[in-house]
Amino acid sequence: MEIIIGILTIAIIFVTFSYFSRKKIYKEIDRLEEWKMDITNKPVTEELSRVKHLNMTGQTEELFENWRNKWDDILTRQLPDIEELLFDTEECTDKYKFKRANQTLHFIDEKLEEIEEQIKQIYSELQELIGSQTKSVEKFAIMDEKYKEFKKQLLTQRHQYGLSIQTLEKELESLVEKFQAYEEATENGNYLEARDIVARLEEDFTEIQYKIEEIPNLLIDCQSVIPSQLAEIQSGSEEMLGEGYVLDHLELDKGVSGLEEKVKELLTLLKEAKVKEVTEVITGVKEELEGLYDKMEQEVLAKHFIMKEMEPTKEELDILMNEAAATKEETEVVQESYQLQDEDIATQKSLDKSIQTLYDRYVTLTNQLDEQSLAYTILKEELEDILEQIISLKELSSQHTTKLQALRKDELIARDQLYQLRKLLLNAKRSIEKSNIPGLPQQYVEQLTTSHLQLKAVSEQLEAKPLNMVAVNLVLREAVEMIESCSVSINELLEQAALSEKLIQYGNRYRSKNLEVHTKLLDAEQHFRNYEYANALEIAGTTLEKVEPGILRSLDAVEPESKNE
Known part of the structure; x- marks a missing residue:
């Protein structure tokens, strides 16, 4: 009895497993069959017909044939093979060959995925061809207008481009060959090649437009602005020399000559329409010009500073010397009552020596100014240093005076402390006596x-x-x-x-x-x-x-x- 029950149990389990396995496999077969039908019904043929309005030659014809062959292969070979495999899967399922059926279903799924990718690639290449043709036509029309516009501009405004006009016209004319190459590629159905030609034309037009826009201003700089500034520097330096300025250290003549040579080089580069090189060089030229102007301005400012500060500096020196004399006198008086430290005596001597040295420097500066032997910027540095030294020595003198005055204050404090100590000791003695x-x-x-x-x-x-x-x-x-x-x-x-x-x-x-x-x-x-x-x-x-x-x-x-x- 137990054997019969065991057999029945196994039979029930087998039947149940078989039922659900077959159901699952048939469901997957239906899904794949539906997927296959979706692929069969895709409007690939209609999409391919979109290229028929193009010139069906060259690349276009080659691509079209390739896409059509791929689609025909999908319809006539790959999908029928999948149909056959689906039929085999049903037979395996009916015969309870579930493992083989599942393996076949997995293979069919991968094949359908591959077919989908092939169709996506066809659509992508098709869209690229049609899109590139449309965009190329639009861009070509724009560049054709630009070509006419640039040619007209070079013709009507030739005076703005000087010797560079010939180079610009040659560069513009060289684009005609690329226009012809584009039209030839389009007529031959080579739309992708035409797209590449248009891309190169865009780069060429961008470069030519940049040159056409920049050259007039660069020519103005090289032929007018910079030469006039150089002449201004020369005349300005001559005027300054007449007013007593010393400018040898600035080497203005050397700087002007060097810039004039660079301007000649710039004009040669402009003749060849080498705008980028000119732009880089001209930036440096303008910086050098600014440097020359700045040096001349510094000399003028230095002179103004000296003329303004010489007399006040003399007054400050006189005040400092008077203060130093008073401090020296006070030191001598203090020495009669107090024993000064070596460093205090050394400070007084150092002050006297430093102030005398500073006064000598001022006298030398005055002589150099009268002789006009040095540049004002050099004299200005010396005067600024003298002013700084005056401030420093004033502070040192003030500190020394304060220290001398502090001696008397310290003495009074010490005497007061002595009084307090005597009082403290006296109080202690009185406490002893009273105790x-x-x-x-x-x-x-x-x-x-x-x-x-x-x-x-x-x-x-x-x-x-x-x-x-x-x-x-x-x-x-x-x-x-x-x-x-x-x-x-x-x-x-x-x-x-x-x-x-x-x-x-x-x-x-x-x-x-x-x-x-x-x-x-x-x-x-x-x-x-x-x-x-x-x-x-x-x-x-x-x-x-x-x-x-x-x-x-x-x-x-x-x-x-x-x-x-």
Whole structure:
């Protein structure tokens, strides 16, 4: 029974698979059959008939025959072969040869795709031929009009083209052969060749049009504008020489001669209608001309600058020299009271020397100007440098004067600091006297003594003649550090002494009750009498904290009570 069920199951699966496979294959056969019919019905023949209005000779005839043969081959061989293959596929399907049927269908699909590409190529080549013929006719008509227009322009405006007219006419006439070649290619049905001829004609017309448009202006530049500018430069340079200008360094004659030669070369190139070469060269010529004009203008501007600035510069120099003399005098006065640094003395000498050198340069410049031996641009550079040096030396002189004046200011500041230090030290001594402590430890006595000596050293430096502020500031810095440190140390010591005394006095209330407290306070008193206030504070504080915790924090609150006792 199980075998029968298995056989039936296999049979059902086979029948189901066969059914769906055949259905799928027949559907694909129908699709390909429809595709084949679409290709058969394509209006290729009608499209090919579009070329019949052209001259059916040469390239056109050859292309037409090629397209028609391709289409005939598709209709009479390729599509019937596909029909045969479709029939074979149906037979394979009926016989359950599904694999072979699918392979054949895939092959048919590729063949139909190839046929579609062949038809697309026919349409493309056909459109190219017809389109090129149409465009060529339009472009040829335009160029024919241009030819007539250019020929008329060269005839009626010959004077604008000078010697280049012959070259232009020859170039224009050379196009006649290409016109004839185009017409011959068209008559022979060689429309693609005609298209290429038209493309070359377009390039030729563009080049000729460019020349016809540019040559008149270039001739004006070479025959009129540039020569007149060169003559203007020559006459201008002669006029400037008469006014005392020195122009040898500009080499104007050499520049003008060189440009005149270039203009001759340009005219030769224009005769040959070599417009691009002329345009490139003439740009350089105009730049050189501009350079010559600019050089001459710079000389004129330099002269104006010199005429305008010479007298003000002399006035500035006089002011600078007067200021330098005043600074030198002030330096000598300051040297009587203060000891100047080597660099300050060197600065004064350098200022004197630099100002004298600058004045000598100005005198030399004045002589050169009177002698007219140098170009104004060179003299202008020298004058500009002198003006810059005046500004620089004025700044240096001002800084030097400020530094001299600062010495007196520094002295006053130092004396004020000395006064403040004396006051600080005096306050420290008064605090010691008011504290009623039994005495000072030796190290504090030495600190006070050293501080007094340091103040004396500062005072002696301030009274020295000449006054050396570098030395003053040095000993003053040392005095500030020492006395401020001494003041802080003494204040700390007095605070320790005062607090330890308060603790001992406060602890008296526990002496009769606590022997240990009594003993420790005696020890603290001994340290206090020996000027060991820190030790006294530590012993008294530690002892009282044991019997009354927080006593150190609350001591300020019991101070009135302690004083009453």
